[in-house]
Amino acid sequence: MSVQEKFGGELSDEEFRKFTLYTSQSNNKQDDETRAQILGFTNANVRVAPGAIIRIGDNQIGCRSYIGLYSYINGDVEIGEEVAIGPHVSVVASNHVFDPATQSFSARSCGVKGKVIIENGVWLTTGVVVTPGVTIGRGSLVCANSVVTCGVEPYSIVAGSPAKVVGRIDAESGEYHWHNKE
Numbered sequence: 001m002s003v004q005e006k007f008g009g010e011l012s013d014e015e016f017r018k019f020t021l022y023t024s025q026s027n028n029k030q031d032d033e034t035r036a037q038i039l040g041f042t043n044a045n046v047r048v049a050p051g052a053i054i055r056i057g058d059n060q061i062g063c064r065s066y067i068g069l070y071s072y073i074n075g076d077v078e079i080g081e082e083v084a085i086g087p088h089v090s091v092v093a094s095n096h097v098f099d100p101a102t103q104s105f106s107a108r109s110c111g112v113k114g115k116v117i118i119e120n121g122v123w124l125t126t127g128v129v130v131t132p133g134v135t136i137g138r139g140s141l142v143c144a145n146s147v148v149t150c151g152v153e154p155y156s157i158v159a160g161s162p163a164k165v166v167g168r169i170d171a172e173s174g175e176y177h178w179h180n181k182e
Contacts, residue, residue: 023050027069036061049087062120075132080120086144091116091130119154139169141176 011019022031032047039048043063048054051070054061062081067073071085075093085091093114096105114132118124122136127145136142137154147161157167157176167178 076115078117084123086126
């Protein structure tokens with residue numbers, strides 16, 4: 001059944017125009033909070049920017065968290081409170097698996113082993129990719145375009161592909177301490 005059939009049929013030209021503007025032009029706090037509510041994320045002050053695709057089943061997004069423009073979050077993903085997810089971020093909790101019988105990537109990996117946990121206060125900046133089975137610890141910063149393939153300790157700064165620890169955040173002062181930075 002299509003979404004249009006499920007929720008009341010075809011859109012009028014005016015409804016479609018408004019819908020198009022709403023999904024592509026309205027990146028502000030009020031519209032982002034409304035978009036989160038429409039998508040079923042009921043915790044306080046959750047914001048979802050235009051173009052974000054979030055398919056996390058019955059999981060909720062923690063209070064005061066933000067999902068950025070055109071981000072993709074799929075599978076058993078747990079998002080804590082005060083999490084900032086930048087634009088074009090991809091978080092997936094499963095992969096396609098090579099099937100020797102068909103010689104293709106047709107099967108899905110185990111969803112339980114692939115669960116992704118993003119703890120409170122994490123910031124995933126622009127273009128980050130988080131792979132299945134990863135936990136990103138509280139208060140961590142994942143730098144732009146990083147690919148996170150293993151767990152990240154709390155208050156870490158990680159960067160690169162694959163992401164490696166490049167610094168720490170002082171939990172008391174909020175100061176960044178970079179490793180090997182001159």
